[in-house]
Amino acid sequence: MSLLSVRDLAVSFGGTRVLEDMSFDIAEGEVLGVVGESGSGKSMTALAIMGLLPMGGSAAGRIRFEDRDLLALPEREMQRLRGERLAMIFQEPMASLNPVFTVGEQIAEVLRRHRGMDRRSAHREAISLLKLVEIAAAERRVDEYPHQLSGGMRQRAMIAIALACRPKLLIADEPTTALDATVQAGILDLLRGLRRELGMAVLLITHDLGVVSDICERVVVMYAGRVAETGAADAIFARPSHPYTQALLAAIPRLDGPIGALPAIGGVVPAPADFPQGCRFAPRCPHALPACEVGPPALRTTVSGTDAACIRVQEVA
Amino acid sequence: MLRYAAGRLLAALPVLAIVSLLSFGIVWIVPGDVAVEMAGPTATAEELARLRERLGLTRPWYEQLAGWYGALLRGDLGESILLRQGVAQAIVERLPVTLSLTFTALAIAFVCGTALGVLAAVRAGQAADRVAMGTALVGFSLPDFWLGLVFVYVFAVLLGWLPTGGYVPFSQDPAGWARSMLLPAAALALSQMGLFARMTRAAMLEVLRQDYVRTARAKGMPGWIVIGKHALRNALIPVVTVAGIAAGVLLGGAVVIESVFSLPGVGRLIVGAIQRRDYPVIQGGLLLTATIFVLVNLIVDLLYAALDPRIRHGRR
Structure with a gap:
């Protein structure tokens, strides 16, 4: 049985659906990558799972985590899960830490809340958590404020907060986007190591395909609020089937590739209010037919074993 | 932190020096002859000469200035012409009344104002927000002396719950002190409460959008901790700045409220002194008011750092 099972998840703001027909599973200890451009609905997926959608947002469908339906769970019960069995880290490590509390206070708070630790033992545990996320001089850093830490260290501190109660699932929303390339690699290495060490599942949201190929076992590629293609990471990278996935992969520079301009995808992602009736990628798709504009295409199994939402998948793959 | 505090303290010294110079200068700034102003049109030349002698006006200005600062350092503010009492003593006797009134009002305004502001921000756009902001606007618009008169009429005259006026020292009877302070402090506080409510609402709305508030919720913190701890602690930073200004406004408003509730405070002392041209008292009162204001802002700076x-770390 999977740890997290999302079925037909839809998120709307007012009358506008920004995400629909989202389904995927994560097994215990698995790393699932969710890839897509800004506005593809990947962050909304994460926030819907956490029950932290911004004001005015509502989620429909089913999100089963362990044996609970998260969308039906009362807020009180969700609060017991968040930070305990279900944790999340965010894109901006500076903005995500509270500037007026020390790093140690912010870690200890989770332990005091969910583990009922007293101040002293929570502080001790905070130090060992900072060591776990490989922050040097943890005994000193624990009493420092976020502004005294570098960007990479702040993200490590965020990870320490998220891991404080050893969650079963860690949702990482673009955890390295705001960081320098060298710091990015360090954070990814850390996440990879910790996931093995703690045996937790990770839902990694990113627009960086390099990050996905690096640590994810399975991938969901999203486009304009719907799943474009999903399957094993190896299969998707070796043989992408959906025209959007193909275009995304073609846009990655390769050391052994030809020198010259990279192929870009023409046009832009439509805004949720302007989502087309049929396949949402059709207006930008080189393979589009009139039939593509009739209705949203269902997921079909491809020759590489992935599932792609494209009616011409047999021909274009 | 210590270096910061020392820095703020040093920065306050020049302000105090300027204020003391201005207090000294009042006698020189007023048009006409101070002695004539004070003694009135019926005074004889002999009386005027005596008064000039007593005020030290016959000496050259630099001697007067040196004398002023010399006395100031000894805590001597001169003699009141009318009270036949030392100015310092007259002020010290009345200071507890004014400070009680000002700081009780500040406490009421701060606590009620921030509570209203937080409520309004959390329920932004809903009925509670409109009620809270309506209350703030009403409080902000009503003059304090009028509120004072209405409070006296309703709570003292009609209902008889609280005294119409007068002051009971805290050391004598704490409960009586609280009863004597409640109406005047509330009347004084209401307008500043409106200011605090609006400031807090704006600051909270800004803070509630921040990522760290979402982090707090992602940690599983209950709503009241997210709001009352993670958000409010950040939102209070601009609100505390306003508290310094509000303290000054309340100190000024206390002058009128002391008259409405017949409280024997420094405000009434200064008003009386101005009416009767008791210059030593005016000088002392000005110096005192400005010093309190400087001290309050010093406290605000320290709170800010806290x-x-x-x-504290000298960034930003």
Whole structure:
């Protein structure tokens, strides 16, 4: 049985659906990558799972985590899960830490809340958590404020907060986007190591395909609020089937590739209010037919074993 | 932190020096002859000469200035012409009344104002927000002396719950002190409460959008901790700045409220002194008011640093 099972998840703001027909599973200890451009609905997926959608947002469908339906769970019960069995880290490590509390206070708070630790033992545990996320001089850093830490260290501190109660699932929303390339690699290495060490599942949201190929076992590629293609990471990278996935992969520079301009995808992602009736990628798709504009295409199994939402998948793959 | 505090303290010294110079200068700034102003049109030349002698006006200005500062350092503010009492003593006797009134009002305004502001921000756009902001606007618009008169009429005259006026020292009877302070402090506080409510609402709305508030919720913190701890602690930083200004406004408003509730405070002392041209008292009162204002702002600066570690560490 999977740890997290999302079925037909839809998120709307007012009358506008920004995400629909989202389904995927994560097994215990698995790393699932969710890839897509800004506005593809990947962050909304994460926030819907956490029950932290911004004001005015509502989620429909089913999100089963362990044996609970998260969308039906009362807020009180969700609060017991968040930070305990279900944790999340965010894109901006500076903005995500509270500037007026020390790093140690912010870690200890989770332990005091969910583990009922007293101040002293929570502080001790905070130090060992900072060591776990490989922050040097943890005994000193624990009493420092976020502004005294570098960007990479702040993200490590965020990870320490998220891991404080050893969650079963860690949702990482673009955890390295705001960081320098060298710091990015360090954070990814850390996440990879910790996931093995703690045996937790990770839902990694990113627009960086390099990050996905690096640590994810399975991938969901999203486009304009719907799943474009999903399957094993190896299969998707070796043989992408959906025209959007193909275009995304073609846009990655390769050391052994030809020198010259990279192929870009023409046009832009439509805004949720302007989502087309049929396949949402059709207006930008080189393979589009009139039939593509009739209705949203269902997921079909491809020759590489992935599932792609494209009616011409047999021909274009 | 210590270096920051010392820095703020040093920065306050020049302000105090300027204020003391201005207090000294009042006698020189007023048009006409101070002695004539004070003694009135019926005074004889002999009386005028005596008064000039007593005020030290016959000496050259630099001697007067040196004398002023010399006396100031000894805590001597001169003699009141009318009270036949030392100015310092007259002020010290009345100071507890004014400070009680001002700081009780500040406490009421701050606590009620921030509570209203937080409520309004959390329920932004809903009925509770409109009621809270309506209350703030009403409080902000009503003059304090009018509120004072209405409070006296309703709570003292009609209902008889509280005294119509007068002051009971805290050391004599704490409960009586609280009863004597409640109406005047509330009347004084209401307008500043409106200011605090609006400031808090704006600051909270800004803070509630921040990522760290979402982090707090992602940690599983209950709503009241997210709001009352993670958000409010950050939102209070601009609100505390306003508290310094509000303290000054309340100190000024206390002058009128002391008259409405017949409280024997410094405000009434100064008003009386101005009416009767008792210059030594005016000088002392000005010096005192300005000093309190400087001290309050010093406290605000320190609170500011206590709330925001970035200021303690000299960043931002």
